[in-house]
Amino acid sequence: MFVAVRLPRLRFPAASLVLAVSSPVAAFEDRVEQLFRPLQGDQIAISPDGRRVAYTTFLDRRLGVTILDLERGGARRTIAVDTDPEGKHGDEPGPTRLRFLRWASADRLVLAPVEQQLRAPPPGFGPVLEGPLIRAPILALDADGQRQGVLVDARTFIETATEARNSLADFLKPVAQARAAGDEPVRAKLPHLDILGFHPREKEQLIVQTRGGYGPPAQYLVDVRTGTVTEFGGDWPAPPAEPQVYDWFRLKVVGQRLSSPGSAAAWQDEDLARVQRTLEAKFPRRRVDLVDWSENRGRIVFRVTGGSDPGRGFVWLRPDDLVVELFRCAPWYVPAKFNETRPFRFATTDGASVGGRITWPRKTAGAALPLLVVFHGEAGGRMAEAFDPEAQVFADQGLAVLSLDRPAGAAGRGPIEDVQAAIDWLGGRHPNLSLDRSRVVALGHGEGGETARRALLQRPDWFRGGALLDAPGRAAVSSAEGIEARLLHSDPGLAAAPPDERATAYRRLDAFFRQQLALGPKAAGTKQEVD
Numbered sequence: 183m184f185v186a187v188r189l190p191r192l193r194f195p196a197a198s199l200v201l202a203v204s205s206p207v208a209a210f211e212d213r214v215e216q217l218f219r220p221l222q223g224d225q226i227a228i229s230p231d232g233r234r235v236a237y238t239t240f241l242d243r244r245l246g247v248t249i250l251d252l253e254r255g256g257a258r259r260t261i262a263v264d265t266d267p268e269g270k271h272g273d274e275p276g277p278t279r280l281r282f283l284r285w286a287s288a289d290r291l292v293l294a295p296v297e298q299q300l301r302a303p304p305p306g307f308g309p310v311l312e313g314p315l316i317r318a319p320i321l322a323l324d325a326d327g328q329r330q331g332v333l334v335d336a337r338t339f340i341e342t343a344t345e346a347r348n349s350l351a352d353f354l355k356p357v358a359q360a361r362a363a364g365d366e367p368v369r370a371k372l373p374h375l376d377i378l379g380f381h382p383r384e385k386e387q388l389i390v391q392t393r394g395g396y397g398p399p400a401q402y403l404v405d406v407r408t409g410t411v412t413e414f415g416g417d418w419p420a421p422p423a424e425p426q427v428y429d430w431f432r433l434k435v436v437g438q439r440l441s442s443p444g445s446a447a448a449w450q451d452e453d454l455a456r457v458q459r460t461l462e463a464k465f466p467r468r469r470v471d472l473v474d475w476s477e478n479r480g481r482i483v484f485r486v487t488g489g490s491d492p493g494r495g496f497v498w499l500r501p502d503d504l505v506v507e508l509f510r511c512a513p514w515y516v517p518a519k520f521n522e523t524r525p526f527r528f529a530t531t532d533g534a535s536v537g538g539r540i541t542w543p544r545k546t547a548g549a550a551l552p553l554l555v556v557f558h559g560e561a562g563g564r565m566a567e568a569f570d571p572e573a574q575v576f577a578d579q580g581l582a583v584l585s586l587d588r589p590a591g592a593a594g595r596g597p598i599e600d601v602q603a604a605i606d607w608l609g610g611r612h613p614n615l616s617l618d619r620s621r622v623v624a625l626g627h628g629e630g631g632e633t634a635r636r637a638l639l640q641r642p643d644w645f646r647g648g649a650l651l652d653a654p655g656r657a658a659v660s661s662a663e664g665i666e667a668r669l670l671h672s673d674p675g676l677a678a679a680p681p682d683e684r685a686t687a688y689r690r691l692d693a694f695f696r697q698q699l700a701l702g703p704k705a706a707g708t709k710q711e712v713d
Contacts, residue, residue: 213578214688215681217571220278221511222248223495228483229285230385230431232476234325235483235508236291237495238280245278245295249325250508252481252497259327265295265319282320282377284430286386286406289325292333294318294377310369312343313394318375320390322406333409334390336372339402341395343369371395378418379430389418431477439471446471457482461498464505467525485511490520492569520544521577523570528607536600538586540608541573542615545580550618552699555601555637555645556585557630572688579692580701582617597633598641621699624648625691638668647698649691670694 220240227236233253239246245263250256265277277295286292299314316336323330373392378401381387386406393399401414421428427437427447436451446469449455454472461470461484468488473495475482480500487493493511498504521544527537543551554576573583586600605617624645626634631650638645649670670691679687 210689211682211685214575214685216514217574218681218684219512219514221492222509222513223485223493223511225280225283226473226483226485226495227283227285227291228474228476228481228497229288229325230477231288232478232481233288234285235495235497236283236285236293237509238283240278243278245280247283247291247293247323248509249291249327251325252506256506256508259325261323261327261330263293263295263321265317265321265332277317284380286322286380286388290322290386290406291325292320292322292388292406294320297374311372312369313371316372316374320375320377320388320404322409329407331409333388333406334375334404334411336375338411339373339375339392339395339400341371341373341392341397343396376420378420379433382433389414391418391420427472453479457498457500461505469525483508487511487569488523488525490517490523490569521574523573526604526608526611528603530603534600536586536603536607538584538604539570539573540604541570541577541583542612543577543580543582550616550621551582552580552621552701553605553617553619553623554581554583554695555622555624555634556583557597557624557626557633557637558585558587558628575688576692576695579696581695582615596640598637598644601637619644621701622646623695623698626650628652635669642668647695649694668698 222239223237225238228234229236233251235250235252237248237250239248239260241260241262246260247263248258248260250258277298279296280293281296282292282294284292297316297318299316301315319332319335321330321332371394373395376391376393378389378391381389381403388404388406389401390404391399391401401416401418403412403414404410405412421430422435425439426435427439427449428434429436429451436454437447437449439447447458449458457479458470458472461472461482462468465486468486468491471485471487473483473485482498482500483495484498485493485495492515495508495511497506497508499506521541523539523541525537525539527535529535556573570583570585573585576583584601584604586597586604601622605619609616622645624634624637624647626632626648628651631652634648634650638648647668647670
């Protein structure tokens with residue numbers, strides 16, 4: 183079930199604004215909540231004929247989809263997604279992100295929220311589940327919002343053990359009744375549900391695959407108009423996942439997305455490579471990500487990010503060479519309140535290429551700035567993004583934030599040499615903004631935590647402290663290394679934490695860094711001592 187939503191324009195009286203900023207702690211939490219608020223256009227899809235664009239949005243902590251009609255002056259319809267219309271999951275929160283968003287036809291959209299594993303129901307409410315309660319709904323809606331709803335869910339494909347498959351009556355018999363009759367309760371599993379794409383000859387037939395049940399993986403066809411499920415005799419391959427880019431019309435890999443803040447993708451398809459170069463020329467010094475395209479590639483949907491702009495969605499009308507802005511990823515942002523972020527790339531004296539970005543605090547006192555060096559992990563940690571809300575948090579506290587996108591240790595060089603070279607290069611390009619080499623701390627995400635740990639070991643005279651976020655091998659730090667007092671571990675799951683918990687974690691990190699750098703307290707509500 184979906185609900186059409188008209189988005190109101192909110193107006194706040196001046197008095198309420200005064201109250202909102204009267205508490206420093208509340209102001210810091212509001213800032214963090216705003217920075218990490220889910221952006222519009224996390225997922226974008228254009229219809230095969232290029233007429234309509236669908237993109238995700240966020241409605242009062244709920245997932246929404248906006249459909250924009252390019253042929254009707256950009257008319258929009260925003261729809262709130264209800265993945266549990268019958269209330270089968272009680273108070274369990276619904277998913278807030280999509281794992282699939284594609285147009286099956288010119289006017290029929292198919293979407294699927296991320297899979298969730300919920301608490302299994304207590305005995306007596308149906309079959310005894312041997313495994314998690316899986317929610318993996320696949321939904322569809324018409325462009326006009328008239329025909330909409332859940333096509334299938336993991337419940338559609340529930341599997342019972344072979345020895346328990348006596349009859350449909352046995353399967354439907356309540357557990358209490360089965361026990362009263364002296365029968366064993368039916369044991370079942372909910373399988374995981376993967377989406378493999380549309381049938382190449384029948385676009386309104388969605389190919390799905392079940393796995394994790396009692397039997398081997400099985401494939402089915404789901405009619406996106408009726409929800410009818412039939413067995414699929416073929417063995418359709420699963421499309422590759424990110425970072426590979428898959429062309430759903432040509433059924434092949436056409437490129438690979440890059441995690442660095444600079445280049446967006448490496449294209450194997452020469453036509454898309456030309457599109458990339460053309461659009462980058464129209465948006466210099468910005469990151470251009472090709473997101474989707476119509477079947478004939480006459481219309482290209484892309485996202486532009488960089489600097490202090492969280493991003494905007496555009497469509498390129500290729501025959502007319504016309505670029506039209508579709509939406510802002512964060513219309514609630516005020517650009518003047520953000521710290522400046524600049525990407526950079528340069529060649530070192532030994533021929534190595536070093537690139538990354540630097541975020542400068544908006545307000546500086548003219549003295550050399552303390553520096554936070556961030557090492558992003560390629561696996562197990564948060565990838566580098568074109569717009570980094572975390573860098574904004576620490577720049578608010580007066581720290582310059584540096585992150586490099588060149589893999590550490592490439593070309594025989596280590597991460598410390600890269601950081602040193604970057605500071606030297608930045609000093610020559612920005613003489614009015616200097617970095618204090620004697621006051622540097624490190625922050626490692628995922629596997630980048632190992633790089634941060636090595637930085638503290640190799641240069642204890644330079645890196646005064648470090649923090650590891652979601653880092654594997656937490657026990658690898660031993661007292662013999664002598665850095666445990668200068669290293670802070672953060673609890674896992676910071677990226678998915680609720681806003682208040684995330685704000686608390688960043689206040690704690692800020693207090694720790696300021697303690698290691700011998701700076702006074704800065705963040706609102708932060709205690710100088712750290713647990």
